[in-house]
Structure formats: C-alpha cells, structure tokens
Amino acid sequence: MIMQERIARDEKLLFTTVSLAVTLLIFLNLNFSLTPAIGTTASILYFLINGTFLGHAFFEKEDRFLRFMLGNLLLIIFLGVIAWATMIIFYNLDIVRSALVLFIVTTSSSLLNKRMKRKNATK
Amino acid sequence: MPPNKLGIVKSLRFARLLYLFVICLAFYLLFTSRSGEVRTIWEVMHPFFIPMFFASTFLLSLIILSSERTEYKLLFLILHSVLSHTFMIIIFPAGNVGVQQMMLGKSRRVFDNVLYPGSGMPAISLPLRIYYSFRGDNFQTAFSVIFARMFGVDVYWSHLLLVPLLWGIFVPVAAFMMTRALGRSDNTSILSSLMISLFPANIIWGAVSISNGLGYLFFFCFIYFLLKYIHSSKVKDFFLVATFLFISFLSHYLAGTVAFSLLILANSIKTYQKDKRRSPASARFMLLLAFIFCASILPFALAYRRFFYPWANTSFSLQKLFEAPFADVLWSLLLGSYFDLIAREAYFTAIIYGVTSLVSLIGMVCILGLRIGAKNSPKRSINPALLFLFLGSLMVIADDRIVRSFMINVPFIEIDRLWLFRDFTLLPFLAIFIAAAMQEMRTTLDRICRNITTSLRRTATHKLSKKLSFFARIRLPKKVSLGFMLTNFFFLAIISGWATVSVYYAYPHWSPLQTTSYELEAVKYIKATTNETYIVVCDSWMTYAGAMIVGIHNPQAYYFSSRDPHGVALFIEMRNNPTNETMKEAMKTNNATTAYFIIEKPRLGTDEYDNVIQKAQQNKILTYKTFYYEGIEKLHIFYYQKES
DSSP states (O other): OHHHHHHHHOGGGHHHHHHHHHHHHHHHIIIIIOOHHHHHHHHHHHHHHHHHHHHHHHOTTSOHHHHHHHHHHHHHHHHHHHHHHHHHHHSOOOHHHHHHHHHHHHHHHHHHHHHHHHHHHHO | OOHHHHHHHHHHHHHHHHHHHHHHHHHHHHHHTOOSSOSSHHHHOOTTHHHHHHHHHHHHHHHHHTTOOHHHHHHHHHHHHHHHHOHHHHHSBTBSSSHHHHHHHHHHHHHTTSOOGGGGOTTSOHHHHHHHHTSHHHHHHHHHHHHHHHHTOOHHHHHHHHHHHHHHHHHHHHHHHHHHHTTOOHHHHHHHHHHHHTOHHHHHHTTSOSHHHHHHHHHHHHHHHHHHHHHOOOHHHHHHHHHHHHHHHHHOHHHHHHHHHHHHHHHHHHHHHHHTTTOHHHHHHHHHHHHHHHHHHHHHHHHGGGGTOTTOOOEEOSHHHHHSOHHHHHHHHHHTHHHHHHHTTOHHHHHHHHHHHHHHHHHHHHHHHHHHHOTTSGGGSOOHHHHHHHHHHHHHHHHHHHHHHSEESOSOOOTTTTHHHHHHHHTHHHHHHHHHHHHHHHHHHHHHHHHHHHHHHHHHTTTSOHHHHHHHHSOHHHHSOHHHHHHHHHHHHHHHHHHHHHHHHHSOSOOOOOOOHHHHHHHHHHHHHOOSOEEEEOOHHHHHHHHHHHOTTOSSEEEOOTTOHHHHHHHHHHHHSOOHHHHHHHHTTTTOSEEEEEEEHHHHOHHHHHHHHHHHHHTTOEEEEEEEETTEEEEEEEEEEOOO
C-alpha cells in the first residue's frame, strides 16, 4: 500500500511517464506483435497507475482498497466515454485512435491527481 | 501477540485459504461442465457444483461475520460474485445465444475497421442521428473495442467478459458503499453487498453482455453517488453524479431516464430539507409535486421517443384496462408483474423474486416508522438519504404500474426490466433487516440460555442430582455464547441456502440450443478458406455465430442479421428447394463471388436435414465441408462459386 502513496505523489512525474510509456507499449504491441501477455501486463500497469491517480483525486477520504476500486471504476468510465466520443466523431476506433484515447485518459488522470494534490496542500 | 488473538489470526488465515480452495474448486467444476452442444447450463452442470457453491457461500458468510479485514471480505465477495455471473460464459461455447451475440457482431465491425453504422447514413435526420449515436450498443462497442486493444486479445473475449466482470467486481463495491452511506456498520454493509450481488434478477442481468446490463450497473453506482450528493454540496460530488447520470444514459436510455428522474427527486429532497423548518406544509406539498413530476418522466419519455425515432409507437392507452377482467386489473395494479407469475402458477419463482423485495420494503418502512414515531428525540428527523430511497422505490413502482397498465407498445417486453431499479433502492434494507434480526435473536437466545443456567444452578445444588449440578455449573454462558453460535449458524445456513437457490432460479431451465462449437468452427473455416467476397445463407442461429466471428453485414463476409426478412426468405427458399439460382440471387446482395448455404441437424431435425441434403445433391449443389460432433454428422456447408 506504500506503493499506492508513491504513485499518488507522482514525484518528478515518474508514474505519469511510466503510464505514457505503457500506452506506447500497448500501441507497439498492437502494431507489431499482438501478444496478450504483453497487452495484459501493460494494461494491469495502466490500471494500477491511473486508477490510483483518479482514486486519490476523487476519493481521498475512503479506505485504500475502496479508493483504488472506485478510482478504477472512474478510469473505466473515462476510457469508455472518450472511446465512445472518438467513435462518434471519427466513425472509427482503429489502433491509432485507441492509443490516442489511452493517451488522453492518462494525461487527464495525471492532471486531475496533480490538481487535487495542490488543492489539498493549500487546505 | 496474546495467545487468544494469535488463535483468531490463525483461524482467519485458515478460513481464507479454505475459501480460496473451495472457490477454485467451484471454478474448476464449472470448467469441467463446459460443453460444445448444450441448451441450458443445468443440462451439463457438474453434480458437485451446487453443493460446492453452497459450501463456498457458507464459508464466505462465515468470513463476513468474522473479524476479518473489510478489504479481504470485499475481495472474496468479488470473487464469489464473478463466479456467479460467469456460468454461461464458461459452460456455453459462445455465451448466451441471442442479443449479446448481435451486439458482438456490431463491435466486431468496429474492431476489424470494417464499418461503423454512423458512416453509412449521411442522409438521416439530426434527431435520428442523435438517437443512433446515443444508443447503448455504441457505448458498449467502445468499451469492448478499447479493452480488446489494451489487452491485445480478440474483441470476442473482451465483449463476452465485459458485463459479467464489471458487474461481478463493481456491484458488490457499490452495494457496500451504498449501505455504508446509510450509516450502517462495515459488517452490515458487506452482508448487504452479498445479498444484492446474489439476488436472482441481478445475477441474470449481470451474466449477459448487453447494454442493459451496463446501464443497470452504472445506474447502481449512480445511486451511491446520489446518496453522497444529498448530504453534501461539494462540486466534486455533483461532478460524480453528473458523470454517472451521463454514463447511465449512454449505456441505456431506460437507466438514463430513471437516473434523471432520481436526480430531480434528490434535488427536491435537498430543497425540502431546507424549506421544511420555515414552512413544513408547503415544503411537503412541493415534495409531493416533485414526486409526481419525477414519476411522470419515464412514461412521457417513452411516449415521446418518437421525436427521435419516428418508428416508435408507444402511447398512453386504456386498452389493457378494458380488455382484462376487473379483478385481474386490480390485482395487476396491486402486485405488478408478480401477478403474471402467480397467474401462470409460477408460485416458487414469484416467491424467489418477490420475498426479498417484500422483506426489504418492510425493513425500509420499519426504519422510517421508527424515525417518525420517535417523538421528542433527535432521531425523529428523517435521514434524507432514507427518504430519498423510499420515494425513489415508490417512484419506480408507480412507473412500473403506469407502463404495464396504461401504455401500449412499450419497447421492452421483459417483466423485470423495472424491477431492478426498484431492487437497487430497496435491497440494502434487506441486510439491515437481517442484521437487526440476527442481533435480536442473539440477545433473546443469550437471555434464555443465561436464565436456564441460572435457574439450574440455583435448583440443582438443593433439589436435583449431582449429575445435573455438574451441567449447571459449567460456565457455558461465560465461555461461549451459545445463543451467538446458534444464531450465526442459523443465519449462515439461511443466507447460503438463499444464495444457492437464487443462483439456481436465476439461470433459465429452458432454452433453445445454444450456439454450438461446430457452428463456430464452420464460420471460422469459411473465413479462413475464402479469400474473395462471400455471402452465407443460413438460419438465424447460424447468423448469431457468423456475427460473432465476422460481424453483422460485413461486406466482405456477409451474414444477414437474424431479423432481416430478405435473409429469412432466402433461407426458407433454400430449405424447401435448394438451387444454385437461389444462391446466385443471394450473391447480388454484396456482389459476392461465392455463396454458402449452411444447415444444421439439431436445428432442422434429422429427417429434414437429410431431405435438404438429398435435394441439394439432386440439384447439383456442391458440398464444401461437413462437420461432426462426437462422431455424429451435425452440419453441412454447400457452396456455389461464380465462374471467373
């Protein structure tokens, strides 16, 4: 659980960078190898980091476990909404656009986490 | 660590390991039940599975009542919930036959970058375009495709697992949070979580990957955030409510509409809370008006759906009231869909589906009554969350009766579509009721036990034999609370039994033949061996299999949708008189170079199957491949290829 705190602190944007690297890995996996093992590992990392970001941004008062679960619920919803919007706007959800969706969600989660951290610090 | 505590830690660790072992065994038994040709899960279910499910639920209930950490309890509950929602996926070769397969057909087209529905209809009106864009299947497609791409798997897997996994994971969490938001202890909240996730209607709607399932799931989460919002005025809480309202609407318009009504109701209750001190009568009147307005949103939304979708013909009507006998109308208004079940003599199903809701309603009314009845007490003020849930469930019940009795051509025919909304607001009270009953029973038994022992101790030394005196003197009440043990055992047995019966009645006991393994193989075989454009003439069961593997209306590999009249007509023509001319006619649909005609023995019956093959051979239609299952011929593919 110390890991959760470290991810939420995101010092020097370390975990945001890891999350972006994971997005790139998913993109490369889709283009070149399409291995479920790589995809699953990368996705678990993606959920771990961004779920924690959103959990801290919106549910900081909950227990660690619930914070993580609710953070992941929000992450899934954000992924769904942005993927849906992409599909409606571009009439397509191919590999490039899927990677774009992951990128947007990662960036937003990280920004929300930073914003909340700043808000909590000023309190 | 004191030895007492060490013992507890050890026994908790043992219970954890035992539960994990039993649940793994239950999953294993499910996997061994998997079959390539099956109608219902009960046909092939391993005989030890149900006893194992009962044992695992008993253990889980035991862990829930123990002093185990809450996160472990929730984690085990999630495992249990996932198990109870994955029967169909594990046992059937391609999940439940029907709508979910057509939805996969739509997702498949997006996943394979073949076609998106919106791209092919530039000429439609703006309201219709909005209607199509906001349909639940688009949102579900977005989910299935993005997860498939993330995990590097085929969309088939992400689609099949989407709702059962999301439901299995998040419904217990939402139920826990919701009961806790009502001010209950962690243990009661976990018990509520178990009861809600193992309610029969919840099991079946969470077991099939369709947009309704997603809608219900997000609606349930929405209720939790709404309860939080009632008590708070933070922007963040409103943001979460608005997000989940939007998501419920995107998942399914029914969930979205009910969620919207509840949001207005919640706002009205907030206003009522502010106004009631200043002017109680006017505040109550305004709340009543708001309730009527909220209850009318769903019926009017259904009636005016035609603004977006011109073919919708739902309208208000008294036709049903005039057609049915007066007594039936009265009972129907009173009991709702339960009356249909009773009229069909499905008494046990009516009890299974109805008794928990009834107990929950009684629990809710009791709590409300206690609050209102507590004069000169700070408890007298009704918790706004409680009032909201009470009015919310009343609103859904009113909507159910209006839709059933005063409307015709309602777009959903299943009797339990609105039940779930009601149950989500009611069921937390079941656990509260059970927890209160347990506490009461424990206290009573403890008291009886203590009284008996005391009286025995008093009398035994003077009047009775030494033997009885020995029993009286043992310090049973001090060492172990017999009442506590008896109550726990009694309730554990009831909860586990209820959960097992609930699962047993949730999954259908009659069903058509599910998509078989050889039907899937046939579709895959044609796809793998045909490079040119092709079309398949087949029955609706085969189109489901086709939709799953190549998508619906894929221009390169064309399968008609199951409801396409042209496709149905072509198949009937081929079945009655199979000719190459009909195949050529079919090829015009997508300018195909090859046409296939597929028949399956279990769908047609042996005589007709043999008859069609004989006629096709007489008419010189070539055989492409024959498929066997367990050594018996099951499926035959004919083909015709355009001469180049």
